[in-house]
Amino acid sequence: MSAVITASRLGKRYKSSVALDDVSFQIEPGRIVGLIGPNGAGKTTALKAILGLTDFTGELNVLGYDPRKQRDKLMGDVCFIADVAVLPRWIKVSQAVDFVANVHPRFNRKKCEAFLARTKLQPNQRVRQMSKGMIVQLHLALVMAIDARLLILDEPTLGLDILYRKQFYQNLLEDYFDENKTIIVTTHQVEEVEHILTDLMFIRDGRIVLDADMDAVGERFIEVMVNADQADAARALKPIDERQVFGKSIFLFDGASRATLEPLGETRRPSVSDLFVATMKGTYA
Amino acid sequence: MNNQTLKDLYWLVKREFWEHRGGFFWAPVITGGIFLLLNIMGIITAEVLGARNGINFGASGGLQHVIADMDAGDLSQVGFALDIAMYSAMGLLVVVLGFVVFFYCLGALYDDRRDRSILFWKSLPVSDTSTVLSKVISATVLAPVIAVVVGIIVGMLQLLILAVTLSFHGVNVWQLLLLAHPFRVMFNLIGYIPLYALWAAPAVGWLLICSAWSRSKPFLWAVALPVGVGLLVTWFGIMGLFNLPTAWFWKNIVQRALLSVFPGTGSMFGDSMIHISGNTGTDVLDLAQTWHLAASPSLWIGVVAGVALLAGAIWFRRWRDDA
Structure with missing residues (x-):
């Protein structure tokens, strides 16, 4: 199957800053991609480019469409949830359902009503x-x-309590996602999505600094918990990050062989948030 | 235009009605209600004052005699007076309609950018052209049609109130009502809507482009820009270069860009118009009269300018990126 998104030398410059610095990437169908980066790294710009909401330089193909020229057609196959505040405040539940049902050819009204029936939402609300x-x-x-x-x-x-957050991702996985669909998600609550992601993309200063599937991430990055006496030996292997927990040092290695690390202490796969913090060190400095 | 595009447009206009029910529907209904209320109060006051002062028209059938003694010409005058009574309800509604359309256009492509709901609308497979067109239709067709329908109902009620009042004074209501031309009034009002839409085009276009373009305070831009340029033109006497009076700029640019959304401004300021004949019996809003405006170049140049401005509004709607 061909890629869902192919971007080559995708760029976007604002007057005083570079939001996307000629990035290239590909996203395959059936993946759940986490696009993760600090504030102002270019995540939202990248998504806007994919959605045809902003102009850009370079080439971008989304599901066979050019988002610059065919936004309205593209939106027949793409859905988008920005943060929670974008539904118009005046609209009623029934009106929203009516409207989408009539302008969207791929909308299934029964399905929508079934979802709504599981919530407390009232048609007139x-x-x-x-x-x-x-x-x-x-x-x-x-x-x-x-x-x-x-x-x-x-x-x-953004801004939801933990019950809603858990339920959101649970619904998405159980009732929506399948091998024909692709999901791209940006979030700062990395811990909540890391177990559902199949691919990870780190973006920093308009550049993609990491683009790998989760299995590859697990092989490439290794975290070792080292006792104080072994710390210097670990440091000699050039870890990309070091932090202290309960008198022990935790080192994060990029591309080191497991065999050389195992004698130093307990090894494990780093969490996405630790990896993120290590990769983005110095971003705001 | 395929079926889905038409269906989209229908639902987009419906969407506008949902959002602006207050301006499009309740504003004329409430205005009409107040108009009738004031009339009833006026009539009651007049009756009370009349009774107190011992004046009682027609109690002895005097008024009926007056009508009976009228010749055909006088009777037609009475008929037209009744028509005017019907139009008068519309007069107030028209002002309200002007304000509603003005502020609707200013907010139409701005409010959803401000509250970011544009991100929701743009996530649907609807083209920006359809979106902007739906706003144009709402401003130039939906809003005036509702206002006219309300105006006709209010006018009929007004006529009825008048007739009932007169009947207390011994006048034959039906004879009187037969003199009026409610259906012609209706026809004239409805027939004026396309003229209004054409005349309003440059203002609708200008307000919508401001609405689609400005990052904040669309009202200020929409008003300050033409008025500011107008002041500069006046100050430096630039129109003199074209051998035109300064007033030309105010009348043909500033006025058309801002005030054309007020119905009737076309008939008041449209170029080749206004040869109101001395014969006051002539129906003021007779379509044969009002549609003289369709022969004025000002109308059609305005339409062309309006279409160009709308194309600009669609472009800005497509690419303005600040949500």
Whole structure:
């Protein structure tokens, strides 16, 4: 199957800064890609380019469309949830469902109503009367009823409590995702998504600094917990990060062989958030 | 235009109605209600004052005699007076409609950028052209049609109230009502809508482009830009270069860009218009009269300018990227 997204030398410059610095990447179908980076790294710009919401330089192909010229066609196959505040505040649940049902050819009304039935949302309720969590439930119900090939989530759970956050990703995995769909998600709550991701993409200062699937990440990066007496030996192997926990040092290695590390202490796969912190060191300095 | 595009447009216009039910529907309904209320209060006051002062028209059938003594010409005058009573309801609604359309256009492509709901609308497979067109249709067709329908209903009620009041004074209501031309009034009002849409085009285009383009305060830009340029033109007498009076700029640029959304401005300021004949019996809004405007170059140049501005608004809607 061909790639869902192919970007080559994708660039976007604002007056005073570079948001995307000629990045190239490919995203295959059936993946859940985490696009992770510090604030202002270019995540949202990349997503906007994919969605045809902004102009850019370079080549970008999304599901066979050029998002600059065919945004409206592209949106037949792509769904998008930005953070929770984007549903119009005046709209009623029933109006939102009616509207999407009539303008979106791939919308399944029954499915949407079934999702809504599992929430407390009432047909006559307006968005302005809902909590953030309820707004996201409504948006998710609309999106999950659309048989799209690509779903883009930009900080979808921002400001939600943990119950809604867990439920959001659970619904997504259980009722939506399958091998024909692709999901790209950006979030700062890395811990919550790392177990569902199949691919990881780190972006920093408009450049992609890591682009790998999770298995490759597990092989490439190794974390070792080292006793104080072995610390110098570990340092000699050039770890990319070091931190102290309970008198022990935890070192993070990029591309070191497992065999050389195992004598030093207990090895394990680093969490995405530790990896992120190590990779992004000095970003705000 | 395939079926889906038309369906999209229908639902987009419906969407506009949902969002702006207050301006499009309740504003004319409430205005009409207030108009009728004021009329009833006025009539009651007049009756009370009349009764107190011992004046009682037609109690002895006097008024009926007056009508009976009228010749055909006088009767037609009465008919037109009744028509005016019907139009008068529309007069107030038209002002309200102007304000509603003005502020609707200013916010139409701005409000959803400000509250970021544009990200939701743009996540649907609807083209920016359809979106902007739906706003144009809402401003130039939906809003005036609702206002006219409300205006006609209010006008009918007004006529009825008048007739009922007169009947207390011994006048034959049906004879009176037969003199009026409610259907012609209706026809004239409905027939004016396309003229209004054409005349409003440059203002709708200008307000929508400001709405799509400005990053903040679209009202200020929309008003300050033409008025500011107008002041400069006046100050430096630039129009003199074209052998045109300064007033030309105010009338043909500033006025068309801002005030054309007010119905009737076309008939008031449109170039080749206004030869109101001395015969006051002529129906003021007779379509044969009002549609004289369609012969004025100002109307059509305005339409061309409006279409160009709308193309600009669509372009900005597509590429303005600040959500």
